[in-house]
Amino acid sequence: MDTIAIPALNRPVDATVEIPGSKSLTNRALLVAALAQGDSVLENALFSEDSEYFAKCVEQLGIPITLNPHLAQIQVAGRGGDIPAKQADLFVGLAGTAARFISALVALGNGEYRLDGVPRMRERPMGDLLTVLEAGGATINFEGNSGFMPYTVYSRQFAGGNFRLKANQTSQQLSALLMIAPYAQQDTNIEVEGTLVSQSYVKMTCRLMADFGVEVIQIGDNQFQIKAGQRYQARHYTVEPDASNASYFFAAAAVTGGRVRVKHLTKQSCQGDILWLNVLEQMGCQIKDSDDYTEVTGPKQLQGIDIDMNDISDLVQTLGAIAPFASSPITIRNVEHIRYKETDRIKAVVTELRRLGVKVEEFADRLKIEPGPITPAAIETYHDHRMAMAFAVTGLKVPGIVIKDPGCTAKTFPDYFTRFFQMLEQ
Numbered sequence: 001m002d003t004i005a006i007p008a009l010n011r012p013v014d015a016t017v018e019i020p021g022s023k024s025l026t027n028r029a030l031l032v033a034a035l036a037q038g039d040s041v042l043e044n045a046l047f048s049e050d051s052e053y054f055a056k057c058v059e060q061l062g063i064p065i066t067l068n069p070h071l072a073q074i075q076v077a078g079r080g081g082d083i084p085a086k087q088a089d090l091f092v093g094l095a096g097t098a099a100r101f102i103s104a105l106v107a108l109g110n111g112e113y114r115l116d117g118v119p120r121m122r123e124r125p126m127g128d129l130l131t132v133l134e135a136g137g138a139t140i141n142f143e144g145n146s147g148f149m150p151y152t153v154y155s156r157q158f159a160g161g162n163f164r165l166k167a168n169q170t171s172q173q174l175s176a177l178l179m180i181a182p183y184a185q186q187d188t189n190i191e192v193e194g195t196l197v198s199q200s201y202v203k204m205t206c207r208l209m210a211d212f213g214v215e216v217i218q219i220g221d222n223q224f225q226i227k228a229g230q231r232y233q234a235r236h237y238t239v240e241p242d243a244s245n246a247s248y249f250f251a252a253a254a255v256t257g258g259r260v261r262v263k264h265l266t267k268q269s270c271q272g273d274i275l276w277l278n279v280l281e282q283m284g285c286q287i288k289d290s291d292d293y294t295e296v297t298g299p300k301q302l303q304g305i306d307i308d309m310n311d312i313s314d315l316v317q318t319l320g321a322i323a324p325f326a327s328s329p330i331t332i333r334n335v336e337h338i339r340y341k342e343t344d345r346i347k348a349v350v351t352e353l354r355r356l357g358v359k360v361e362e363f364a365d366r367l368k369i370e371p372g373p374i375t376p377a378a379i380e381t382y383h384d385h386r387m388a389m390a391f392a393v394t395g396l397k398v399p400g401i402v403i404k405d406p407g408c409t410a411k412t413f414p415d416y417f418t419r420f421f422q423m424l425e426q
């Protein structure tokens, strides 16, 4: 297996970087642009496994897509809600957004659509969404376990109506339903039963729908109404840099007491993970922002923090990877749902920190990390891009850290290590 050795940096990092477009925004924009009537152009779109699987699925459904990776641009010739292909065999890799959003998209069609992913995707929850799609007129045939990939959706133009949805393991199933709902035959009301995790992503969904001309009425935290007959407007749309993927570069400034500026990402971002800046501020960093960049300057000594990361859970690994360098323990709470992601992320972070000799306590929905010296090791990444990206930052402080299977960053950030090393050379 391939590995990358991280060179420890015996000086503060001092760099200005650019981060590719957001995965979450690229895949949402692809979906709504496919449903709009006419041509949309996505600028600064992400080119990575997650977005390329997504684009390929849309294309297989008969909606033409032109990819221009050199311009970071994607053109979508939307078909006004029609799904031209009556049959397709669709593969989503390990992309949770593609799995959930494409399953919902095909429910608007009138045909037979098989969906599958990599082995881990077959373990990630799909059932609550599929139950709603069935109530809206589809029939689902599971090849293995009920509620999991692979399956075939036999769809009959999603009816809409009143639904209850569980969203305690992922918010993506709610986002998927919200985005297709304007094209249902009748108005849709969705009541979330119990806890809604990752709420910031649902806000992002509503914001993106509004940017393409569709309104969601939200009543309280848990009820969503979408009027049928609303239509997305084709448009030029510029994707923000990915705030989750910017977190590793900001973290590099934080741990080395250096400075990193990320261009074109601002505090006004619609991505919940922009709150990483607040986390770093509470840990002692200084934040400078303008209308075209944000910059983090790390302190001499990072402080510990006790934090609920339910809403910003893609950052758990970033915080976990720098936690041993804080002056006091770091407790990360309310993140049981990260056990259902690319890997069981609580278990993965705990295992790898312990491999580095760090004292960590694991609970069902939280972890507590004690500061302390690190013994270098080769980090397992479990096919999880965020394990590789986060623990590379740890390696800046401790000579001898090696990242196994660095190619797994291709899921959302194929040239992560190139940009990471460029940051070190500035």
Ligand SMILES: O=C(O)C1=C[C@@H](OP(=O)(O)O)[C@@H](O)[C@H](O)C1
Pocket (backbone or CB within 6 Å): 023, 024, 025, 096, 097, 169, 170, 171, 172, 175, 197, 198, 201, 313, 314, 337
């Ligand atoms: O809607 C989205 O784009 C996402 C929602 C979050 O997932 P969950 O809702 O499963 O927590 C996040 O972790 C994922 O990276 C992207």
Ligand SMILES: C=C(OP(=O)(O)O)C(=O)O
Pocket (backbone or CB within 6 Å): 094, 095, 096, 097, 098, 314, 341, 342, 386, 412
């Ligand atoms: C959880 C993630 O991805 P997915 O969209 O596959 O859920 C992630 O990118 O951290």
